[in-house]
Amino acid sequence: MSQNNSYWSANLRLVGLCLVIWFVVSYLFGIILVEPLNSIKLGGYKLGFWFAQQGSIYVFIALIFFYANRMGKLDREHDVHEDDE
Amino acid sequence: MTLQTTTYLIVGFTFSIYIGIAIWARAATTKDFYVAGGSVHPVANGMATAADWMSAASFISMAGLIAFMGYGGSVFLMGWTGGYVLLAMLLAPYLRKFGKFTVPEFIGERYYSKAARIVAVICLIVASVTYVIGQMKGIGVAFSRFLEVRYEIGLMIGMGIVFIYAVLGGMKGITYTQIAQYCVLILAYTIPAIFISLSLTGVPIPQLGLGSTMSGSEVYLLDRLDQVLRDLGFLEYTTNVRLSTMNMFMYTFSLMIGTAGLPHVIIRFFTVPKVKDARSSAGWALVFIAILYTTAPSVAAMARLNLIETFNTPDGGHMVYAERPDWVKNWEATGLLAFEDKNGDGEIEYSADPATNEVTKIDRDIMVLANPEIAGLPNWVIALVAAGGLAAALSTAAGLLLAISSAISHDLLKGVFRPDVTEQQELLASRIAMAGAIMLAGYLGFNPPDFAAGTVALAFGLAASSIFPALMLGIFYKRMNKEGAIAGMLAGLGVTLLYVFQHKGIMFIASTSFMGDMPQNWFLGIEPNAFGAVGALVNFGVAIAVAKMTAPPPQEVMDLVEHIRVPSGAGDAISH
Numbered sequence: 001m002s003q004n005n006s007y008w009s010a011n012l013r014l015v016g017l018c019l020v021i022w023f024v025v026s027y028l029f030g031i032i033l034v035e036p037l038n039s040i041k042l043g044g045y046k047l048g049f050w051f052a053q054q055g056s057i058y059v060f061i062a063l064i065f066f067y068a069n070r071m072g073k074l075d076r077e078h079d080v081h082e083d084d085e
Numbered sequence: 086m087t088l089q090t091t092t093y094l095i096v097g098f099t100f101s102i103y104i105g106i107a108i109w110a111r112a113a114t115t116k117d118f119y120v121a122g123g124s125v126h127p128v129a130n131g132m133a134t135a136a137d138w139m140s141a142a143s144f145i146s147m148a149g150l151i152a153f154m155g156y157g158g159s160v161f162l163m164g165w166t167g168g169y170v171l172l173a174m175l176l177a178p179y180l181r182k183f184g185k186f187t188v189p190e191f192i193g194e195r196y197y198s199k200a201a202r203i204v205a206v207i208c209l210i211v212a213s214v215t216y217v218i219g220q221m222k223g224i225g226v227a228f229s230r231f232l233e234v235r236y237e238i239g240l241m242i243g244m245g246i247v248f249i250y251a252v253l254g255g256m257k258g259i260t261y262t263q264i265a266q267y268c269v270l271i272l273a274y275t276i277p278a279i280f281i282s283l284s285l286t287g288v289p290i291p292q293l294g295l296g297s298t299m300s301g302s303e304v305y306l307l308d309r310l311d312q313v314l315r316d317l318g319f320l321e322y323t324t325n326v327r328l329s330t331m332n333m334f335m336y337t338f339s340l341m342i343g344t345a346g347l348p349h350v351i352i353r354f355f356t357v358p359k360v361k362d363a364r365s366s367a368g369w370a371l372v373f374i375a376i377l378y379t380t381a382p383s384v385a386a387m388a389r390l391n392l393i394e395t396f397n398t399p400d401g402g403h404m405v406y407a408e409r410p411d412w413v414k415n416w417e418a419t420g421l422l423a424f425e426d427k428n429g430d431g432e433i434e435y436s437a438d439p440a441t442n443e444v445t446k447i448d449r450d451i452m453v454l455a456n457p458e459i460a461g462l463p464n465w466v467i468a469l470v471a472a473g474g475l476a477a478a479l480s481t482a483a484g485l486l487l488a489i490s491s492a493i494s495h496d497l498l499k500g501v502f503r504p505d506v507t508e509q510q511e512l513l514a515s516r517i518a519m520a521g522a523i524m525l526a527g528y529l530g531f532n533p534p535d536f537a538a539g540t541v542a543l544a545f546g547l548a549a550s551s552i553f554p555a556l557m558l559g560i561f562y563k564r565m566n567k568e569g570a571i572a573g574m575l576a577g578l579g580v581t582l583l584y585v586f587q588h589k590g591i592m593f594i595a596s597t598s599f600m601g602d603m604p605q606n607w608f609l610g611i612e613p614n615a616f617g618a619v620g621a622l623v624n625f626g627v628a629i630a631v632a633k634m635t636a637p638p639p640q641e642v643m644d645l646v647e648h649i650r651v652p653s654g655a656g657d658a659i660s661h
Contacts, residue, residue, distance in 0.1 A: 044305030
């Protein structure tokens, strides 16, 4: 059980980290801080606008694969992974 | 070859592929029917999930809305993609580990209560049926426009096609058909976007074209669009906020958790072989979705610019009505585009001022369909867009129908009323339920009672405010008990329904709204479409408060929660 508890809290820390990034790129950069960020330009894009319409989506994808990869490692470290067939 | 012949050929060809796959992969067992035998590769599953998820709203409607909302349209882009992060981290792997067929089945066992299961079935059916009506209507409109038949006939053809492959094939048929549909719809979306990006900016990748300079000029495309809109008296494209920052925040949040709570999306993650695959499959789904979702802003901005320059030519003149292009005539005939030559000079001027604006109606939903015609692309591209719109609408309708039929046959019939039914009887009941759902959705599609954006809002709001919190608390809060979960679902659902109905009318019949659809009556300035987020917060609050005041769940339920939190020992998705 203690093995599972340390696995679970490691999982929660990882989810927490990912959700902070998830929040920052969409709600913070894309909505709340959009005006100040818009004064920076990325090519023809205003930066806040770019996060809202492009950047947040790219970060979401990277986050899911990062999470899946780290969880795969955590599963093995804590010996709770599925049987390999 | 005429446009209509080309359209018949391309749509006919894609449909024969879908039906062929459905017959080839038809389901023999309940497990095949509900979860495709639990044998779908995560990349294939991701592609099917993407087709399932992207409906006529994403394909036909979204870019048109963004074209007119500008920056404010970002709520759809972030909201409808960010939900996959929540799915991958908070729900999918645990529900896969739990290893059952349906969402209500999880809620019933986690909350050791048939009442909880029935409440979940109600939430699921209401959310899915409202959503599927919109799809059936989209199918009817697309068929009638491109096959040049009456709307009712288009709708009946669509019902027949959905019936054949969803009812015979089940999940196995749907999954493989959806992979084919994804390929059709993504080609249909990106090919015209590439052509248009090339012609406006010389950059073939639309995502980069949107941030580039106009061909033969030093001016960035977005700066030019802002300038053109400012000159006409409109708000700037790139800074046009949707009502308020608060409203945009809640709107995005509502769409995100609605995505993660929609049952037809969740059940996709029961079809992969392992827990590990459920995590990566959400990522693959988002990759395939993002191809369309990152292209959409380019389509939106470029279509808006092309549209404006059709009416107000760059040399400062206006469109001469007698010399209007064919695509304008075609859409004028549908009534979705309308003009009024107010100053009688024979020219059409577009402006933000209602007194001088002569473009009196531009339906947002024509933008994506008309876009290749506006840009003067070849007939086969226009026909491909028609096939893509139909693929998007059909694949989503089929996925929703499967979620509805499994809720009825598996959760209500086998789970609650007749636990002793045989597998054959359950499969038969499921097919009858699906046929019934098609009839109901088709019937409501014939006589849509003012269903439009309100329908989509309710479907998302319901999923966000009822199903998502119950699932998340069931996994992450071991102490959550049946009293809390049931009270939370009913409270979240109730608050959302009440808010939507009081502003939009009971069942969306406008005359029955008792507070009026007026911004000054909105709670904290939040529009009804965005209220699912508030409903979800109410659900969380009520559920936790009630759970703290009542007895904790039994030990075996606590053990079950421990069990689903770790991947090992998952096995296949099992019936019982």
